[in-house]
Amino acid sequence: MALRELKVCLLGDTGVGKSSIVWRFVEDSFDPNINPTIGASFMTKTVQHQNELHKFLIWDTAGQERFRALAPMYYRGSAAAIIVYDITKEDSFQTLKNWVKELRQHGPPNIVVAIAGNKCDISDAREVPEKDAKDYADSIHAIFVETSAKNAININEVFIEISKRIPVADAVAETPGRGFKLGRQASESRRMCC
Amino acid sequence: MNEEYDVIVLGTGLTECILSGIMSVKGKKVLHMDRNPYYGAESASITPLEDLYKRFNLPGNPPESMGKGRDWNVDLVPKFLMANGQLVRMLLITQVTRYLDFKVIEGSYVYKGGKIFKVPSTETEALSSSLMGIFEKRRFRNFLIFVANFDENDPKTLEGIDPHKTSMRSIFQKFKLGQDVIDFTGHSLALYRTDDYLDLPCNEAINRIKLYSESLARYGKSPYLYPLYGLGELPQGFARLSAIYGGTYMLNKPIEEIIVENGKVVGVKSEGEIARCKQLICDPSYFKDRTKKIGQVIRVICVLSHPIQNTGDINSCQIIIPQNQVSRKHDIYVCMISFAHNVAAQGKYIAIASTTVETDNPEKEIKPALDLLEPIDQKFVSISDLLVPTDSGTDSQIFLSRSYDATTHFETTCDDIKNIYQRMTGTEFDFTEMERKQQDIFGDAAE
Numbered sequence: 001m002a003l004r005e006l007k008v009c010l011l012g013d014t015g016v017g018k019s020s021i022v023w024r025f026v027e028d029s030f031d032p033n034i035n036p037t038i039g040a041s042f043m044t045k046t047v048q049h050q051n052e053l054h055k056f057l058i059w060d061t062a063g064q065e066r067f068r069a070l071a072p073m074y075y076r077g078s079a080a081a082i083i084v085y086d087i088t089k090e091d092s093f094q095t096l097k098n099w100v101k102e103l104r105q106h107g108p109p110n111i112v113v114a115i116a117g118n119k120c121d122i123s124d125a126r127e128v129p130e131k132d133a134k135d136y137a138d139s140i141h142a143i144f145v146e147t148s149a150k151n152a153i154n155i156n157e158v159f160i161e162i163s164k165r166i167p168v169a170d171a172v173a174e175t176p177g178r179g180f181k182l183g184r185q186a187s188e189s190r191r192m193c194c
Numbered sequence: 195m196n197e198e199y200d201v202i203v204l205g206t207g208l209t210e211c212i213l214s215g216i217m218s219v220k221g222k223k224v225l226h227m228d229r230n231p232y233y234g235a236e237s238a239s240i241t242p243l244e245d246l247y248k249r250f251n252l253p254g255n256p257p258e259s260m261g262k263g264r265d266w267n268v269d270l271v272p273k274f275l276m277a278n279g280q281l282v283r284m285l286l287i288t289q290v291t292r293y294l295d296f297k298v299i300e301g302s303y304v305y306k307g308g309k310i311f312k313v314p315s316t317e318t319e320a321l322s323s324s325l326m327g328i329f330e331k332r333r334f335r336n337f338l339i340f341v342a343n344f345d346e347n348d349p350k351t352l353e354g355i356d357p358h359k360t361s362m363r364s365i366f367q368k369f370k371l372g373q374d375v376i377d378f379t380g381h382s383l384a385l386y387r388t389d390d391y392l393d394l395p396c397n398e399a400i401n402r403i404k405l406y407s408e409s410l411a412r413y414g415k416s417p418y419l420y421p422l423y424g425l426g427e428l429p430q431g432f433a434r435l436s437a438i439y440g441g442t443y444m445l446n447k448p449i450e451e452i453i454v455e456n457g458k459v460v461g462v463k464s465e466g467e468i469a470r471c472k473q474l475i476c477d478p479s480y481f482k483d484r485t486k487k488i489g490q491v492i493r494v495i496c497v498l499s500h501p502i503q504n505t506g507d508i509n510s511c512q513i514i515i516p517q518n519q520v521s522r523k524h525d526i527y528v529c530m531i532s533f534a535h536n537v538a539a540q541g542k543y544i545a546i547a548s549t550t551v552e553t554d555n556p557e558k559e560i561k562p563a564l565d566l567l568e569p570i571d572q573k574f575v576s577i578s579d580l581l582v583p584t585d586s587g588t589d590s591q592i593f594l595s596r597s598y599d600a601t602t603h604f605e606t607t608c609d610d611i612k613n614i615y616q617r618m619t620g621t622e623f624d625f626t627e628m629e630r631k632q633q634d635i636f637g638d639a640a641e
Contacts, residue, residue, distance in 0.1 A: 026637040042292060044637035055638070062437035069443035071233050071430035072241070073293060076423060179295030179422045179535075182285060 003046070003053045004169060007077050008162065009107075010059065011099040012084035013092045014066050017118040020149035021084060022058050025159060030150050047156075049163035056159060072106050080112040080162045085133075087117040087146060088125040093133065100140060112165045114143035114158050121148040195444075198470045199225045202462050204449055205477035207235035208425075208604070209595040211432035212611050213475050215288060216628055218439035225469050226436060227462070231446040232426075233433060235477055236578075236598055239267035239424030239537065246495075250574045259571070260497070261539025267424035268495060268537065270576070271598040272529035272546035273607075274299055274418035274512065277409040280608035281428075282419070287628045290431040297535060299418035300508035304382045305515040306374070310504050310566065313382045313514075315410055330375055337369040337379075341403050357397035365396045379403065381516040385602060387525045387550065388517065405605075418512060418603070424537045439630075449480060452592070459592045473591045473618060478581035484594055485581040490551035491600045492560055495574040496567050498543040502530055503566070509534040509543070512602060515562055524550040526563045527602050542571075550600045551577065586617050593618055 010018040019034055026043045046055040059078075064070045075081075083099050085092040096115065103111065115137045117128060130146060137144035143161045147154040200222040203214045211233075214226045232238055240246045242263030243256045256263060275281050277298075285291040302313040306325070314320035321331055346357040355365065366376050380386045384402040391399050409417030421427045437443055444464075451463040452474065461470040478485040501507045513528040520526065530545040531537055538544050547563035549556075556577055564570065583594035593614050599606055612623035 042636070046638055058637075062434055063440075064434070064437045064443050067442070067444040069445045071433060073423075073427055073430040073434070179297045182282060182291040182294075182296055182419070 001048075001051060001053050002169065003055055004166075005055045005057055006079040006162075006166060007057045007059065008080045008082060008159075009074055009078045010061060010082050010084065011065065011070075011103065013086075013089075013095050014063070016084045016086040016089070016092050017149050018082075018084050019060055021082070021116060021118060021147060021155060021158075022060060024149040024152055024155045025056075026058070028152070030152075032150070045159075047159060047163065049160075049166075052169070054163050054166070056162075068102075070102075070106075075103065075107040075111075078108060078111055079166055080114060081107060082114045082116055082158060082162075083142075084116045084118050085128065086119050087128045087130075087133075088119055088122055090127040093117075093128045097136075100142075110167070112143070112162055113140065114145070114162055116154075116158055117144075117146040118149060120146040120153060121151045195225075195464065195467045195469050197225075199223045199442075200471065201225075201473045201475060202227070202469060202471040203475045204228070204452075204462065204480040205235045205595075206230075206233045206429050206433060206445070207477050207595070207598075208237040208429045208432070209607055209611055209614070210235070210475055210477060211429040211436065212284060213595075213614060214441055215290070215432040215435040215439070216611075216615065218436040218441040219288070219628060219630060221439075224436060224441040225444070225471070226433065226441055227444045227447040227449065227464065229446070229448055229480075233445070234426040234429045235479070237269075237271055237425060237429055239269050239426030241267045241424075241426075243268070246574065250576070252572075252574075256572075259499075261542065265533075265539040266537065267426060268544060268574075269425045269546065270493070270495075271425070272493065272527070272548055273425060273598070273601070274420055274529060274603055276405060276603045276605060277412040277417050277419050278405060279409060279603060279605055281604040283625055284608065284628060285428075285431075287625055288432070288435050289630060290435050293431040293434060294427055295422045296419045297422065297510070298413040299416045299420055299510045299512060299531075301505060301511045302382065302416045302418070303505060303511055303513045304378060305513060305519055305562070305566075307519070310502075310513055313378075313416075315415060325378060326375055330372055333370050334375055334379075337365075337371060338403075338407070340369070341400055342407065344400050344404065346397055355396065357400070358395045360396050361393050362396040362399040363392040365400070366392075377516050377518060381525055382514050383407070385514075387600060388523055416512070420510065420531055420535055422536045424535070452476075452481060454590060454592075457590055459590055473593065475593045475595070475614065475618075477595050478583070478597055481592065481594060482581070484584050484590075484592065486584050487579045488582055489580045490556070490577055491548060491580060492551050492556040492575070492577050493546060493548040494557075494560055494564065495576075496545045496547065496564065496570045497538070497572040498545055498567060498569075499541060499571055500569075501532075501543060502528075502545065513563070513566065514602075520562045522549075522559065523552055524600070526560060527600070528563050528566065529602065548600055588617055 026045045043058040085096045145154045201224050203226040206228040218224045243266040244263045303310040314323045343351045345351045383406045384399050447464045453461045459474045461468045509532040515526040526549040528547045532543040581597045587593040615623040
C-alpha cells in the first residue's frame with residue numbers, strides 16, 4: 001500500500017486547544033493541565049484512506065503563535081492546516097480570520113483548510129454559534145467541525161475529512177526541488193537522494 | 195514582556211538562533227526578539243522578490259520576467275554547509291535537520307588563466323584533470339594520502355613533522371608540489387582566502403583539507419550542502435528548537451535601549467516595556483558602540499537566466515578565483531544556486547559573488563567574477579562592514595556575535611558560537627550540550 005507523508009500545521013490563538021487536539025489524535029489521551037505548548041516538536045500518526053496510507057506529520061506551533069512570530073518554515077510544504085478556535089471565546093473566532101489571511105499569505109496555494117471549533121463539550125458557555133462558524137467555513141471552502149479534545153468528539157473525523165480532500169497522488173505535480181534529510185549515515189542519505 | 199529572563203537574545207541571525215536553542219535546551223528562560231518582521235537578520239533569505247528590490251532601493255517592482263515574487267528566497271550572505279562540518283553536526287544533534295531538506299551542490303570550480311576548471315572530486319577526476327601534469331599528479335596523490343592518514347596525536351602518521359611547528363610551506367616542499375598545485379590546494383581545498391597560512395604551523399591547513407575531503411566523501415559531487423528555500427531556513431529551524439524548549443519569540447520589536455547598571459546588563463527596553471535579564475546575546479547591529487570594524491565585504495547578488503558557462507549546465511556550483519590569479523590579496527568566491535533549490539522562479543539562477551574589500555573601488559575588484567556570469571539580468575550590490583566585539587562581555591554579560599565573514603561556509607560562524615558559549619558559561623562548548631533533554635517526538639515517528 002502506498003504511503004504518503006502529509007504535513008499538517010496547526011493555527012489558532014493560544015489556549016484554544018491546538019495541542020490537545022493533536023494529543024488526542026496521536027496518543028488518544030487528554031491532559032487538562034497541558035503546558036502552553038512546549039515539548040512536542042513532532043507528532044505523527046498513520047491512517048488508512050482508501051488504498052493509501054496517510055502518514056500525518058503534525059507540526060505544533062511551539063508557542064510561536066503567541067506573539068505572531070510563526071516562521072515561514074512552519075507553513076512550508078503543508079498539505080493541510082487545521083485552524084482552531086474556542087467555541088466559548090468569541091475573540092478566538094474573530095482572530096481565526098487573521099489566521100486564514102496569514103495562511104493565504106505564507107501557506108502553499110492549494111492547502112486544505114479545516115476549521116475546528118474546539119471545547120464543544122462545554123457548550124453551556126458557548127459564545128460562537130455553530131451556524132456562524134459553518135457559514136464562514138463554507139465561504140472559504142474549508143472543512144468545518146466542532147470538536148472536543150477532552151471527550152474525543154470529532155477529532156479523528158477532522159483528519160478523515162482532510163484525507164478525503166487531499167488530491168490523489170498522481171494528480172499532484174511533484175515539487176520541482178525535492179531534497180533529502182541529513183542522516184548520520186551518508187549511505188542512508190544517498191539512498192534517499194533524488 | 196515585563197518579566198525576568200535568564201537570557202535575552204536580540205536579532206534572529208543564525209548565530210543568535212543557535213545560541214538561543216542551546217540555552218533553551220539547557221533549561222534557561224529565553225526571550226528572543228528581532229526588530230525586523232522576518233527571521234534571519236543578516237543571514238535571512240529575503241522573500242518575496244519585491245522586498246529585495248525595496249531593500250536595495252531599486253525603483254519600481256521586479257519585471258514580469260522574474261515570475262512570481264513569492265517563488266524567491268534570496269540569501270543576503272552567500273554560504274554553503276560543509277557536509278562534514280560543525281553546522282551539520284549541530285543540525286544532527288539537535289534534530290533540527292527534521293525541519294529541513296537539503297541538496298548537494300553539484301560542483302566546485304577554480305579559476306585559472308581566465309578559464310574555470312572543475313575541482314576534481316574523485317581520484318579518477320584528479321588523474322584526468324588538466325589542472326596538473328602527470329608527475330605532479332603522482333606527488334599530489336602522495337600528499338593526499340599523507341593528509342588522509344594524518345592524526346596529530348599519532349606520531350606514526352606524522353612522517354617526522356611537528357604539526358604545531360612545521361610550516362605548511364615546508365609540507366608542500368616535502369611533497370615537491372609546484373606553485374599551481376599549492377595554490378589549488380590552499381585555496382580550493384583548504385579554502386584559505388589569503389596566502390598567510392603558508393608560514394603558519396601546518397596543523398590547521400591539514401585539518402582543513404581533511405574536512406574538505408571528508409565532506410566530499412559523504413555525498414560526492416562537492417563537499418557542500420544547501421537547504422531548500424534558502425539559508426534563512428537554518429535560523430528558523432533553530433528558533434523552533436528554542437521555542438519548543440520554552441523560548442519566547444517576538445518579531446517586529448523596536449529595541450529602544452539595552453539597560454546597563456554598574457557596568458552589567460540588567461534588561462532591554464522595547465515599546466516602553468522592560469524585560470529584565472542576567473545575560474544578553476546580540477548581533478553587532480544592536481550595540482554598535484561595543485564593536486569595531488575590521489574590514490569590509492562586497493557581495494553582489496546576480497539574477498541570471500542561464501547556468502554559468504563551462505560548468506556543464508549544472509544548477510548549483512561554487513567558483514573560487516584565487517587571489518594571485520587576479521593580483522589580489524583575497525580570493526573571490528561565487529556561489530550559485532537556482533530554481534532547483536526553491537529560491538528562484540522557474541528557469542532563474544542566483545549567483546552571489548563576494549570578496550574582502552581591498553581598495554576604494556570594490557566593484558572593480560569583483561569584476562572578474564561578474565565577467566564569468568554575464569549576461570546578468572539584475573544586480574544587487576552591498577558593501578558591509580565586518581564588525582567584531584570590542585570586549586569578551588564577561589564583565590557586562592553582553593555577548594556580541596561577529597558579522598558574517600567572506601568565507602564560503604559556516605565553520606567560522608560555528609567557531610563564534612562556541613566562543614560565545616564559553617564566554618557565557620565559563621566552560622568549553624561540547625556538542626552534547628545541544629542534545630534534546632526530553633522526549634519530544636510522538637506517534638509512530640518516535641522510535
